[in-house]
Amino acid sequence: MGTVEDRAERRQLLNVAYRLLGSVTEAEDAVQDAYTRWYGLSDGRRAEILSPGAWLTTVTGRICLDLLGSARARRERYVGAWLPEPLPDRAEWDGTGDADPADLIVRDESVAMAFLVVLESMTPAERVAFVLHDVFRYPFAEIAEVLGRTPAACKQLAASARRRVSAARAPAPVRADVVRRVKEAWESKDIAALVGLLDPAAVMTADGGGMVGTVLRPVEGGPRIAHYMAAIADRAPGLELLERSVNGLPGLVACRDGAVATVAAFESDGDRVTRIWVVRNPEKLRPWAPQPS
Numbered sequence: 001m002g003t004v005e006d007r008a009e010r011r012q013l014l015n016v017a018y019r020l021l022g023s024v025t026e027a028e029d030a031v032q033d034a035y036t037r038w039y040g041l042s043d044g045r046r047a048e049i050l051s052p053g054a055w056l057t058t059v060t061g062r063i064c065l066d067l068l069g070s071a072r073a074r075r076e077r078y079v080g081a082w083l084p085e086p087l088p089d090r091a092e093w094d095g096t097g098d099a100d101p102a103d104l105i106v107r108d109e110s111v112a113m114a115f116l117v118v119l120e121s122m123t124p125a126e127r128v129a130f131v132l133h134d135v136f137r138y139p140f141a142e143i144a145e146v147l148g149r150t151p152a153a154c155k156q157l158a159a160s161a162r163r164r165v166s167a168a169r170a171p172a173p174v175r176a177d178v179v180r181r182v183k184e185a186w187e188s189k190d191i192a193a194l195v196g197l198l199d200p201a202a203v204m205t206a207d208g209g210g211m212v213g214t215v216l217r218p219v220e221g222g223p224r225i226a227h228y229m230a231a232i233a234d235r236a237p238g239l240e241l242l243e244r245s246v247n248g249l250p251g252l253v254a255c256r257d258g259a260v261a262t263v264a265a266f267e268s269d270g271d272r273v274t275r276i277w278v279v280r281n282p283e284k285l286r287p288w289a290p291q292p293s
Contacts, residue, residue: 009053010035011104013060018105019131020064021071022084022116024287028101030067034060054142061128061146068124079210081218083277084116085284086263089245102287107248110135113265113277116247118168122161129154130161174268176243176250182266182273183241183252189230198222199272209281212261225276253288260288 010031017027034056038046049055075082090103109115110131119127125147132138132146133154140151140158147154178197185193204225208214219225233239236254239261244253246265254262263285267275279285 009056012053013056014101014104015106016057016131016136017060017064018087019110019116019119019135020061020127021067022120023284024085024087024102024105025283026067027105030060030063033063057132057138058142058145061132061143065124065128065146068127072124079208080214080216081205081207082120082209083205083207083279083284084113084120085287086113086251086265086279087111087247088263088288089248092244100287107245111247112249113247114168114267114275115165117277118165121164123157125149126157126161126164129157130165133158134162172268172270174249174266174273175270178268178271178273179250179252179266180243183243186229186233186252187241189233191226191230194226194229195222197273198225199269199274202272202274202276204228204276204278206278207281207284209283211282212280214278214280222272258290260285263288 013031013034014027017030018024021027021030037059038052038056041049046052087102087105087107089107090100105111119131122130128146129140129143132143133140140154143154143158144151147157149157182194182197184190185197200222201220202222202225204215204219206214206219215228219228236256238256240255242253242255244251244263246253246263249265251266252264253260254264261280263279265277265279266273
């Protein structure tokens with residue numbers, strides 16, 4: 001495999017792995033593991049493989065499947081809510097691109113935080129079948145190689161996953177002007193304005209991983225969320241709020257002394273915010289760290 005092909009293939013594998021795992025770091029590790037196995041083959045064995053890309057996809061999918069299985073046990077011990085790792089748009093920060101694995105991941109509706117949270121509700125096999133078929137259009141015959149099941153069984157898994165997606169309320173893409181008004185109200189601690197911007201049944205979920213302080217259970221109801229946000233502003237003076245893309249959609253980033261401390265993603269019904277996902281776990285904010293020049 002030549003350099004150009006390696007780069008294009010790695011980009012594709014990272015895109016698959018991130019959607020399967022919800023983590024840039026774990027996706028990069030899974031892809032690296034797949035390449036290590038590829039180069040660990042003998043020259044003769046590699047020459048027998050007609051489609052290295054298909055082989056790498058199968059191996060990456062199996063690695064992700066194993067990780068998804070073990071993740072369930074790990075998340076039982078996780079402190080508080082577990083959320084997917086948010087994706088930055090590096091060009092918004094320093095005008096660069098492709099300097100980090102996160103920059104190789106395509107931002108579309110399949111990486112929106114709302115979509116990734118729905119994927120978390122699936123079994124590992126459902127998630128693999130759905131992502132590979134419905135998102136990346138891999139045939140069920142190839143997915144069967146990943147899951148070790150028949151194509152018919154894989155088709156049933158994808159259909160089951162599709163029902164989960166359909167059952168979830170389809171959110172409207174959050175508008176930048178709505179996020180901007182949330183930012184302004186938050187900065188001014190204007191509770192009335194925040195309540196007006198939040199759906200009465202809005203839910204805020206935070207992920208600190210037990211490493212930083214945050215609520216361990218979702219905060220439900222627009223008024224409760226508004227008061228909580230105002231209390232945070234009181235307790236954390238010096239935070240700078242920035243409007244930044246989060247997983248390809250308008251979001252907010254809170255910085256302290258130039259370092260990203262919090263990333264917030266939003267879901268809306270068009271005019272009001274219905275969901276807020278707040279990621280504060282420092283390990284999940286590594287892709288947001290300044291890149292070396």
